[in-house]
Amino acid sequence: MFKMIKPKALTLGIILIFLLNPSNAWSQTNYSVLDFWKYYSDAENQLYKQQAEISFQSLAKRKESISKLHTKTDWEGRQGWVKGRLQESIGDFPERTPLNPIITKRIKKDGYSVEKLYFESIPGVKVTAAFFIPHGKRKNLPTIIYCSGHSDLAFRSDIYQHVILNLVKKGFAVFAFDPYGQGERLQYFDQHLGKSRFSPTREHSYPGAQLFINGSSTAKYMIWDGIRAVDYLLTRKEVDPERIGITGRSGGGTQSSHIAAFDGRIKASAPECYITTMEYQLKSGGPQDAEQNFPKGIQLGLDHADLLQVRAPKPTLMITTTRDIFSIQGARDTYEETKRAYKALGKEGNLLMVEDNAGHQSTLNNREAMYAFFQKHLDNPGNSKDEEVVIFPVEELYVTETGQLSTSVGSKFLFHLNSDRTKKNLVLLNEGRQNLNQHLINLKQKVKAISGYTETAKKAKLIFSGQTEFEAYFLNKYLIKEEGDKIIPFITFVPKHPMGGSVLYLDNMKDKESSEAYAIPIQMAQKGVTVIVPDLPGYGELGPGYLKGDAYFENTSYNQWFAGILNGKSTVAIHVEAIETLLQVCKTDLKLDDKEIMGISKGGFNSSLLHAAVLGVDFKGMLFLDPLLSFQSVVSDKNYNPAHMPFTVAGALPNYDLQDLSAAFAPKKLKIITESDTLAAEQFKKSCEFVAKRYESMDEANNFSITKINAAREAMNLINAFISDF
Incomplete structure (x- = not known):
């Protein structure tokens, strides 16, 4: 689904891990949390069932109102x-x-x-x-x-x-x-x-x-x-x-x-x-x-x-x-x-x-x-x-x-109608950004209402599920048990000689038998940073589930995303709530209260992190690897990547986009690393100009950057520089 490290980069990452871990014990490691927990064998359907339960509550209220109609x-x-x-x-x-x-x-x-x-x-x-x-x-x-x-x-x-x-x-x-x-x-x-x-x-x-x-x-x-x-x-x-x-x-x-x-x-x-x-x-x-x-x-x-x-x-x-x-x-x-x-x-x-x-x-x-x-x-x-x-x-x-309008008299289609709407929405959004301070003051309420996020105290229990020792760190497995049968499986990489601080690392960890997917967390742990790697609903061991449906495109279930369209609860909002629960449990039960947390993501998970930050999660800094540029980039591209769709929010435009969430994060450190071609990278920078100006206005211009890379070594160097703030 998401663009992982390229083959050359992947090899480099494996070599680095091998050099730092000569026992090569990691190659036999099973990173799955749920293999042991047979009761949760249906966990991959959790996202859809959570969406369905929200809908059932509304439908039950409707039945009650219908029962009162007689005349x-x-x-x-x-x-x-x-x-x-x-x-x-x-x-x-x-x-x-x-x-x-x-x-x-x-x-x-x-x-x-x-x-x-x-x-x-x-x-x-x-x-x-x-x-x-x-x-x-x-x-x-x-x-x-x-x-x-x-x-x-x-x-x-x-x-x-x-x-x-x-x-x-x-x-x-x-x-x-x-x-x-x-x-x-x-x-x-x-x-x-x-x-x-x-x-x-x-x-x-x-x-x-x-x-x-x-x-x-x-x-x-x-x-x-x-x-x-x-x-x-x-x-x-x-x-x-x-x-x-x-x-x-x-x-x-x-x-x-x-x-x-x-x-x-x-x-x-x-x-x-x-x-x-x-x-x-x-x-x-x-x-x-x-x-x-x-x-x-x-x-x-x-x-x-x-x-x-x-x-x-x-x-x-x-x-x-x-x-x-x-x-x-x-x-x-x-x-x-x-x-x-x-x-x-x-x-x-x-x-x-x-x-x-x-x-x-x-x-x-x-x-x-x-x-x-x-x-x-x-x-x-x-x-x-x-x-x-x-x-x-x-x-x-x-x-x-x-026999086709497109090759005869011509016609507009849905994409063209949407393009017209996109232009109008962008005008409205830019008008709102003219008074950026007020725009950002109103942002949290807009995001909350449109995404479907609910701010509620969640009862959750931490379940320890095993530990594996490596030369430089411990690999710990956990489950967080929430109300009902909702769970959050996650692993932590805990260095034996910590330098302080923690990183929440988000990626689509589909291959639980491969350390290649964990190359970055492992290297950070070897540098002395505690890394928390969860599976968020819809991904890893919590997805994608049975609901592939008639709109399952390139390993992405639009049908599942449509469930949130019907009940007003976006996948992103569910991610934010899971992140909040995870970090609260980690701070309390894993004694991270006195440690600062940074967020690092790959692919579209930058949307989940940005939404979490604007809705109240206190990250010291964030770093995005090959992220989703913006919602506008999705609606403007006739051939967009379906993998980005679950990370978008219905109705977000013209109210806000990811750049607005980035501007709201200022003056904290925000680094973006992209493997896009030069033209795409320049477009990325152009769309974020007002974000850069926001940082400049707060005398923290160096805390915001967009860097184009060509190899994994460059990415790892930037990550090392980022976490050196700890």
Whole structure:
């Protein structure tokens, strides 16, 4: 995941250890703390389970409030409340601007025609679509918006075409559009490959994570596409504005339920293979790709049922299967709860649920139930039998000449929208920095509120787990046992001839059998410094856990990070709380009260250290090896490193960035060592100019530095110079 010492540097580190430790005993050392503690064999799932437990508390409060609703007035009050919470989560939608629709071609078939078109949901954002219109009556037709699931072909895939064409044969007009990252809207299209570099899920979640950091979401823009699709349909004489429905399966179920919850012009909604409860979602597959996760949705008191209840008593059909990836029990529970709302509002018959014994798929029984539902509630009676249809070749349904917006008429995508937002956020952030003193005074409260950090006294017990003696130091193993089954495994390197002081060293210690990962702590111990090396939640023996999910990219689980998006508790906040507990126990039980502690990290753990420092941990100094530059560097890079994502905080921009935390650390010593290329190193320095000026203003310019290195020996020399302050 994180960039470790390069092979040449690694060899050098091993040689140095070997020279200082000729017995070579370290090569047989097992650095694992938990090997001995079989009870904690599930510790790698601790981070996710901690996140889930936080969510369960909010969901329990929601259940309690729902249990108190009985009358029509109660439920109408709840609906108004839910609308407010949904809007609070999503934020303001973009401005309604001209759609500028362009019909690129018309196709006539036996019994219907197809118009291929695109419109602009936001200036520059083109949405490719196909409008299927049955022959005969050409005005005031019942119309269905069809939302595609996670197929790279979108509505052109065989199963989606089958449903669309069946609806058309039954007299419905159908409007099918491509979501971001699918069909002709591939955002990472590679002309040499002739396809996207990413799967549809990654097409959503990879830029979606950037949107979260900037205080936005993929859900907002997908919902907005659907709202603008309704806007377009209302310009067409073929469409009856009082008979608009929406459906879709899987990711299309997500979109259709979300769009219908926000757009009251949609009369009938039939989401398929999506609706469940967040409790069972968290207990089964976990949070899924970006657009399914409303920012702080669970913290705000929302669940899947609210997407249906907020539109009651409008007709709604839940289409489910018993072996779906979305829990069928959750779907049943949501149906029972939502039925109470419909009953109180006098329209119990407007809520239906169909269930078939199948997996995550479209079934004959479910399709026919959906046809019948729309025929009844959009006043279009007829035969609801599923029929054979002639499927279009994919290319025949291309809207653009090349089959991709990026290589034909061009379009903005999620990354571009996020870039626009990044520029605005940077302006706001720089404006705040103009009065730097006040900005830094307000910083702790901002960080606390946005990251989800909670300042609470934690009961913890230190458990000693063994010692190994080396020529120059002792290797000690410990567990810290917190409330419940939460633990913090850590080891200490204690020199036999200490020079005073301690270092908290953070890195992703994945290989517990290899001393190579411990080269730096070992060398510091041999220099006389006590080094504390913990595993923080999600890393080492506390990660990554089972939740790899549909958004597991390059050994990083976005799904796990999304759990914190839902409940407002960032991974970074959990790290800070673990660091606080660890250091408090070490100071008290290991008698470090009178010793100063420095922080050293590799990779993105500098974010954890900086957040800990601004939230109250008293480090004498900090040194970062190849750190995460900033949140802005992540949101600005179309090809950012996924390993950095867990160390970012959703909604941090435009409120603060890592440089602000660095400036708040002044005038204490802060050293940054980077292996970046020269250009990247210069950009790093430029982004930290105001941090350097902060140190200068406090007459401690030498306490802040950014150094580019080429070899491990340089890094170790700088580390030795850094710890010489002890």
